[in-house]
Amino acid sequence: MGYIEELREVVGSRPLNLAGVAVAVFNEQGQILLQQRQNGIWGVPGGFVELGESTEEAGRREVLEETGIEIGTLQLISVFSGKEFFVKLPNGDEFYPITIAYLCKNITGGTLKADGIESLHVQFFDINALPEKISPFIKKLIEQNVVSI
Structure with a gap:
């Protein structure tokens, strides 16, 4: 049983x-790595930080688990939190994520592959050709000019 399940x-x-991470991974062509989740929304890899884990460790772990890609140096982009990010899950669980966002421009290994659980599809996209259904996090990155279209 994981930390969040124990809390629940x-x-x-x-x-x-809940503390989480999100990692905007870019390839050498300047394309951003997105994953399509079960709800059909495309976003960057990420997830919750486990007990005792650093946010950088969590970012690398989540990218590897969800996309098969190993990454190098992480650059802090921003921290996203507040009422606008409130989540209510179908099972009734509610949480306010505090998301530490990172940028990574160096892929160090692995093979791009969706895990089939959290990621249905994984793909690199040109910033000016993003899928229609993108996560609020990607929208925030664009608004803050972290990535530009």
Whole structure:
């Protein structure tokens, strides 16, 4: 059982603040790596930070688990939090993510492949040709000119 599952046993579905990471990975052609999740929305790899794990470790782990890609140096972009990011899951669990966002421009290994669980598809996209259904995080990156179209 993971950390969040253990927390849920204690607090039920009440709202929580949960630390997470999101990693905008770019290839040598300047394309961004996106994954399509079960809900059909495209976004960058990421997930929750495990107990005792650094955010950088979490970022590398999530990218590898979800896309098969190994990455190098992470550059802090921003921290996203607040009411606009509130999530209510179908099972009733509620949380406010505190997402530490990173940029990575060096892929060090691995083979691009969706894990079939969290990622249905993984693909590099030109910034000016993003899929229609993109996550709020990608929209925020564009608004803040971290990535430009």
